[in-house]
Amino acid sequence: MKKLLLITLLFSKFLVSQNQFNAENLTTTRADLELNEFKQDTTANAVVLYEYGNAEIHKKTFNLVLDYKKKIKILNRNGFDQANIEVYLYNSDRKSEKITNLVATTTNIEDGKVTRINVDPSQVFEENVNDNYTIFKFILPNIKEGSVITYSYTFESPFLFNFNSWHFQEDIPKLYSEYNTSIPGNYDYNIKLVGELKLSTNQSDIKKYCIQLENGASADCTIGKYVMKDIPAFIEEDYTTASKNYISRMEYELKIIKGFDGSVQNITKTWDTADDELKQNEDFGKQLKKESLVKKLIDPTLIDQKNELDKAKYIFNYVKNNYTWNGYNRIFKDVSIKDIIEEKTGNVAEINLLLYNLLKRHDIVTYPVLISTRENGFVTTLYPVISEFNYIILRTEINGKTYFLDATNPALVFGQIPFKCLNEYGREMDFDNGSRWIDLKTNTNSTTQHKINLIINEDDTFSGTLTTTKLGYDALDARLLYKKNNQNNLKYYRDKYPDLTFENSQVDTNKNNKSIFTETLSISGPLTVIDNKIYLDPFIFKFFTKNPLQLNSRTYPIDFGYKNNLVYYLQIDTNNKYKIVDKPLDKTIELSNNSGLLNFLTKPKDGNIDLSFRINFYNTIYPTNYYSELKSFFSNIVNIQNNSVIVLEKNI
Structure with a gap:
């Protein structure tokens, strides 16, 4: 019975290993080569299976030395660029960083057999960027869909003011990333974890007498181990600040150097x-x-x-x-x-x-x-x-x-x-x-309001006026666009909406020296008539034509920069010659914690139609836990604007 249980466990482990990538070390397994999809993120072009780094200050040269290893699965042709590796090296005052011990390999399955090819020395070179930076480059050979690439090298730097930072997150997902550090006690760094992702391993121990000099001086070392698993790719989309604010990583800033002679050098100022x-x-x-x-x-x-x-x-x-x-x-x-x-x-x-x-x-x-x-x-x-x-x-x-x-x-x-x-x-x-x-946050709301008054004409056209009022940063953008268009927006509207006619533009760019922009236009255009019925898209102007939030998940906040109100008013005068056959359904959606509102209402009134559409973002910044809710909120905005139709029929 015990033997049967042992065989079952071993067989189960074998089956699992055949259906999972190897995220435990640099070794390329058969499963790494044969699996060609990444279920956690089906949009990924490549995935880091394993990443390892060990950084320490050399006991004799006192240079920073990093041993680095990485294994990447290429899922499709769009992931081929992962085989082009670049490492920036800094040099100053006759001192420079360098890379040695490079080993880089591409592994494939060809005709059922595993093949391996190492990087050609001719594909390894350095490129001078400026007086302070050189790029160390190499290109892995024979890249195909399904390839697995591995590489390792030793990085050495004489510049200790920045202990080597470690990026857990990049533009492709990672299964496993581990960073080990050994820092002598006479080097005191500010250490911070940037980004919202959490470490799965965060260990810190003291190793006694890790550095011993011939004169008897010594230092203890802080030994750190930091691991993240199942790390999503960082994909930048709208409504954010610089990506470096959020990419999950370890950062080091040297504060104090304590010399073995008792001297103290303060690097970080107050x-x-x-x-x-x-x-x-x-x-x-x-x-x-x-x-x-x-x-x-x-x-x-x-x-x-x-x-x-x-x-x-x-x-x-x-x-x-x-x-x-x-x-x-x-x-x-x-x-x-x-x-x-x-x-x-x-x-x-x-x-x-x-x-x-x-x-x-x-x-x-x-x-x-x-x-x-x-x-x-x-x-x-x-x-x-x-x-x-x-x-x-x-x-x-x-x-x-x-x-x-x-x-x-x-x-x-x-x-x-x-x-x-x-x-x-x-x-x-x-x-x-x-x-x-x-x-630096602004307390001023920005607003864009479109107010449109239309008349249904007997020749199956509409005509009327558009008044757009913008406040705050929306007004600033409008003033800049108006200046770019040489103080005449008519061509801009005619190019953007070729099926409509625009005339008689009147603009007030700075009303009462306040951040207000107002523009009034005459507008006209054809109606869609089928079987004596008018099918009217009420959203002549749309705030969003597609959802700006497209990711499955997002690891950084949604930062609008300011609170914003978007308002659309439409009044249709039917001349008492049409009745409403169909209209869009009214809808109201509130974001949690009273942080946003969508209100859509279509109201027949005395033979006319009043439509109002209001979007309010009451927060400047929304944390990541709002992402799925905001994504759905935008989907509703886009759906209302793209799929609303008012159907009118002539009165008999």
Whole structure:
């Protein structure tokens, strides 16, 4: 009986092994070659079966040494690019990173036999990118659908300020990824796990006397083991900031080096230290004290009698309309208030620090704010990493109210910063009381509203008016498009909707100096008539023609940047000559926790038809647990807009 049980268990294990990829080591098994689908993600073009890294600081050279191994299954032709491997190597001050001990193999099944071919040395080369970076490249041979590629190498670096980071997640899924580290106690790193995925193994132990020098000095090592399993691919889609904010990985930032002689070298600065350095910086702190250069720029008679808010708006509009941004974001290089005054053009720091000096000159409380734009990624908040900032805006306080300002774009209004700046936090620089973190989220809702009044004509056409009103960031986008179209949107509408006729455009781009855009057009077009019935698509203009959320699951938040309202009103005048035969079903959908609303209503009224369609996103950011709900929400939006029909029939 025991023998039978043992045989059954062994046979069961054999069957399982024949139906599963080997995610335990670098060995390519028959199952790895024969299985050609990945059920966990049927959209995947390739999948990492196994990944392993072991990083340590060498006991003699004190270089960082990483032993790396990887095995990838190629599922289809779109996965062939996984065979082109590139590793960036850094070099500086006559020191450089290098790769040795490369072994790379492609394994296939050909005519029922397993074949293996190693990478040809002629397919291994280095390419110089610039003075600091070289790309180490190699291409695995004989790639086919179903191939399994494996490679391993040793990476060595003399630069210890960044202990080798480890990306658990990439653009294809992974079954298993393991990272082992050995860090001597005299190197103190900030270690953080980025992303929302959780570690399946997170171990940390101390190994005594892992480093011993001839003079008797020694150090203990922290031994770490980090594992993730069944890691989904990171696929970037709409409504997000920089992908590097969310890709699951381990990051290391060197804080302190403790020498064997008892010396201590602080690598990571405090904000007090950073503030002192920035205060003395020629391209930043020194440029905040140029009021003497700006005192004659504005005629006092034009501004002195204004209240504080009107005075600030006048100064803002003066800078915005008289000085041109050259497109550069550099904030700690080539910054000169004197130069921008003379040349009338400059980078973002010159534009906004000129505005800062003018506001300070007229006694308006203002602070410069260092930020990182959305595409640049989040900044580290635990300690200063000045290189992560790439933009400057201002914050001013007037009558107890805060206004963010950016004078780089003529389309911006007072109190509005570009969408790219809505990236969680900024560092407000106050050299008298110390810098501080501030929230960059906007409390202003953005809105797009289409209001359409149509009349059904006797010649089977419709005619009427379209009034589009936009507020907030939607208005900013509309003003930029209007400028791009040379202040005439008629061609834009005619090209986008060739079956319709547009005339008589009237536009108000900046009503009462607020972020409002209003456009009114005459509109007409043909009706679809079948068997004396009119079939009318009520959504002449659609907010979404397809669902922007397409992933099976998403491991990063849905970040709209701002709260948004989308409103569509349609009124149809039938001239009392038509009756409604059919209309769309009304629908209301609420997102959980009162975070969103969809309301669709079609109402006959005195021979006319009133249709309203409203979409409200009450949150700026939705966590990943909202993804499936939001995906369904968008599907309903698209379905209503694409499949709604009003059927009219002539009265007898």
